[in-house]
Amino acid sequence: VEPKRQRLVEIVEACESLLVGYSGGVDSVFLAAVSARILGADRVLAVTGKSASLPSWMEDTARDVAERFGLPWLEVPTNELADGRYAANPSDRCYYCKAELWSVLRTLADERGFRTVADGANADDVGDHRPGGRAAAEFGVRSPLLEAGLTKAEIRAWSRELGLPTWDQPAAPCLASRIPYGIGVTEARLRQIEAAELALRGLGLRDFRVRHHGSFARLEVASSEWAFALERRGAIADAIRAAGYARAGLDLQGYRRGALNEVLRPDQLVQIGGSR
Amino acid sequence: MKPHAERDAAAARLREMGAAVETIEWLDPEGAGTLATVRLPESALAALSVETRDRIAAVLREHGARYVVLELDPPAG
Numbered sequence: 407v408e409p410k411r412q413r414l415v416e417i418v419e420a421c422e423s424l425l426v427g428y429s430g431g432v433d434s435v436f437l438a439a440v441s442a443r444i445l446g447a448d449r450v451l452a453v454t455g456k457s458a459s460l461p462s463w464m465e466d467t468a469r470d471v472a473e474r475f476g477l478p479w480l481e482v483p484t485n486e487l488a489d490g491r492y493a494a495n496p497s498d499r500c501y502y503c504k505a506e507l508w509s510v511l512r513t514l515a516d517e518r519g520f521r522t523v524a525d526g527a528n529a530d531d532v533g534d535h536r537p538g539g540r541a542a543a544e545f546g547v548r549s550p551l552l553e554a555g556l557t558k559a560e561i562r563a564w565s566r567e568l569g570l571p572t573w574d575q576p577a578a579p580c581l582a583s584r585i586p587y588g589i590g591v592t593e594a595r596l597r598q599i600e601a602a603e604l605a606l607r608g609l610g611l612r613d614f615r616v617r618h619h620g621s622f623a624r625l626e627v628a629s630s631e632w633a634f635a636l637e638r639r640g641a642i643a644d645a646i647r648a649a650g651y652a653r654a655g656l657d658l659q660g661y662r663r664g665a666l667n668e669v670l671r672p673d674q675l676v677q678i679g680g681s682r
Numbered sequence: 683m684k685p686h687a688e689r690d691a692a693a694a695r696l697r698e699m700g701a702a703v704e705t706i707e708w709l710d711p712e713g714a715g716t717l718a719t720v721r722l723p724e725s726a727l728a729a730l731s732v733e734t735r736d737r738i739a740a741v742l743r744e745h746g747a748r749y750v751v752l753e754l755d756p757p758a759g
Contacts, residue, residue, distance in 0.1 A: 655751025
């Protein structure tokens, strides 16, 4: 791990000043915090794109960590929902969202004199369906964690050493990732998903997804929380119904990352760097 | 085979395998393709292993279900 850490220091130093796309997730929080240590807080700006697809608890985490660790932080509005190509929810939906985000952040970086814009992509993201990576490449966004070869486990370990509260936070992609491709992304659907997930978090679930199938909510729960979910299934069903779903079911296969990508054909998959 | 025939065939196979399944419904919610929802007796729920979950899901998927879920609501009435 040590050569990778050294490599990250070198990469961040070479960036000179860094505007980090900062969602409140494990990776971007780590990148912003470690960059502030390397470059000094005055040469780092953590920026959260605030839109309907950002869960409120992620926004809270982003704000809390920035305040606690003295990270210069800004929240700027982004409006991917206004782009019909995004709202139609094609398999490359993330491209349109990230194009909006990086366009706003690139402009901000230029205005404020930040030389480099960076995201929190890491070495484990290579090989996943990541159409947003194409937008990052188009806007010249760097991925220091990926470039240093750091894996998620290594980022979690280093985050823990730094005292970051996100070190064991479950992965948390945007709320639109709960809607099957081809079903339109609307503010009402995003709010409904968020309400259901907030309620389930309140019951004590941590690593799960509410997959939106119209009036049916398909709940994916991590294996480690399966027994708890079974025990609380009545309360879970009530909470999901209170969010406006008529019916809910607990997926027997449990939570798996990118479950809605399972239906995609190989020619629809886009990996980091934009290659198909 | 038509959907209800697939469902019945899957139920028969699960019974042969000794899986304690009370009911299976074949649904078609938005963006899910065929979604099978199964109800298990309380006694089976408590002892539901990962292997049993996988076995039930595999059989139902072989019969055309894209997703297989456990019914969360208690039985009506």
